[in-house]
Amino acid sequence: MSTIIIHHDDCLRHNTGPKHPEATQRVTAVLGGLEGLKDLQMLPAPLANREQILRVHPTEFWADMISKEPSDGIISIDPDTYLSSGSIDATLRATGGLCFAIDQILDAKALRAFCATRPPGHHSEPETAMGFCLLNHVAIGALHALERPGIRRVAIVDFDVHHGNGTQAVFENNPDVLFVSSHQLPLYPGTGKSDETGCGNILNLPLAPGDGSRQFRKAWNQLGLPAVHNCEPDLILISAGFDAHQRDPLAQIELQDADYHWITRQICDLAMDSCKGRVASILEGGYDLRALATAGRAHVKALAS
Ligand SMILES: [Zn+2]
DSSP states (O other), X not given: OOEEEXXXXXXXXXXXXXXXXXXXXXXXXXXXXXXXXXXXXXXXXXXXXXXXXXXXXXHHHHHHHHHHOOSSSEEEEEXXXXXXXXXXXXXXXXXXXXXXXXXXXXXXXXXXXXXXXXSOOTTOBTTBOBTTBSSOHHHXXXXXXXXXXXXXXXXXXXXXXXXXXXXXXXXTTOTXXXXXXXXXXXXXXXXOOTTOOTTTTEEEEEEOTTOBHHHHHHHIXXXXXXXXXXXXXXXXXXXXXXXXXXXXXXXXXXXOHHHHHHHHHHHHHHHHHHSTTOEEEEEOOOOOHHHHHHHHHHHHHHHHO
16 A cells, blocks of 8 residues: 655645745645655645534634634734635645545555645644644544544654644543654743653653754653553554754754654554554654755655555
């Protein structure tokens, strides 16, 4: 079975302005990095539907965001999170793309998937869009999967350099979802300390500024990967941020392309043991265009191997 790459040009319509790091070129860079890789099938991301969104976000939150989308120009909804004309469709394609990818995998039409979409999602809390994120795609995807017969537990692996506070907020009282995150601390948004454990289903692996491959692999080898193994998930989702890369301008973790290949390979191996290899990944952060291309390629290469 092939690995599917999900994208839609609507994701380029979310305009954050000329100096914002979460720029349209990010997705172009990631897709460019995949050129020449074999056994990939490109599929368009559908729009998410209202029912999917409301599994995580309240009706009022979603209605408020739709009402705020400008017909022209850009408005800010927090100091670094913006809405332009086209933002709603962009975020709907990202959420819809992940839900579609999960269906393709659970219907055995694909084994793995990567959604090259934007804006990212893991900072978005049920009632608060923040940190460049509007809808929390991976949280919606996990709850979408849990609606399917036979899917009892989902593990979310988040290796973005920022803590996925939104994903943690959604699941901290839901034992059907394991959330494991490695991230830099101190760093935005400030959450993700190791004593934040939810109902025993949250595992935070904070890294210090300056940490690199050795500390990252040690944290996942000793704690993160065993937790995913022990939870025996029926599906693994990845919040794939590439901003822990040594080239990234927003953080001080020193990962290299090979680390992204390594962690992805480890996750796929665990998936072979517990859930027939089923892994769906979605782009979160990553703000150096060259690193997005090379680390994204390493990630997808490992997904597809
Ligand atoms: Zn990030």
